Amino acid sequence: MLTNVLREEALNIGGSVIPVSFGDRRIAEVFKEVPSDGQVGAAALVDMQLEGGGRLVWSPLPLELNERIEPLARLYEYVLGVAGYSRELEWISGGGLPGVYGRLLRFKDGALFVFVSEYAVDANIEVRDTRSGKRYSFLLAQERSVLFAVNAEGSLLSVYRPHETIVHIDE
Numbered sequence: 381m382l383t384n385v386l387r388e389e390a391l392n393i394g395g396s397v398i399p400v401s402f403g404d405r406r407i408a409e410v411f412k413e414v415p416s417d418g419q420v421g422a423a424a425l426v427d428m429q430l431e432g433g434g435r436l437v438w439s440p441l442p443l444e445l446n447e448r449i450e451p452l453a454r455l456y457e458y459v460l461g462v463a464g465y466s467r468e469l470e471w472i473s474g475g476g477l478p479g480v481y482g483r484l485l486r487f488k489d490g491a492l493f494v495f496v497s498e499y500a501v502d503a504n505i506e507v508r509d510t511r512s513g514k515r516y517s518f519l520l521a522q523e524r525s526v527l528f529a530v531n532a533e534g535s536l537l538s539v540y541r542p543h544e545t546i547v548h549i550d551e
Contacts, residue, residue: 382411390422391441393454394461397422401447413440425455427462435462467510469493473517474505480520482507490537495526509534515550 387407389400402410412423426438437459443451469484479498482505484491495505497520505526506517512534520526527540528547539545 381414381416383414384408385410385412385441389441389446391439391443391451391455392422392424393451394425394458396454398451398454399448400441400443400451402445403447406445406447410442410445412442425458437462470508470510472506472508472515474503474520475507477503480505484509486511490529490531491534492527492529495520497522497524499523513551517548517550518545 385402385407387402389402389412390397391400392398414423423440426436426440428436430436437455439455441451443455446452468486469482471482474480475482477499479500480495480503481498482493482495484493484507491509493507493516495518497503499520499522502522503520504517505520506515508515509530512530514530514534516528518526521544524544525540526545526547528545529537529539531537534549536547536549539547
């Protein structure tokens, strides 16, 4: 059954109840799905296995239209967890900076690390390759990029613009 959302809702994600807020006119613009049996309490995710091996994870609340980022982040973490996703690149420093992007691309005989800055200041970056366990650190200059290639063991093969970038490797 559809009903209007309340200003302050709650969603049970994997056993944790997360606050969800709808401000301004949202309470008159969007709906939530409520059980027809009159069950009360926090809304809960629907998480079910589908025929053929797929999985459905569905929220009865329109999380993308709420005012908080935390419910979306928790939902995405939950979905990535049930999908069996594991990170290949662990950010030790610099990963939370706005405008800083980093990616690890794996190939048969090694990997390519790509980092791009649209950030206003230089940033100290440190990441760990979860497969090799090696840590890489470098300075990512504002509005610049850093690219480097490693072999299958994680040893440095090449750095794009080596005269501008020094990549430090720790075991």
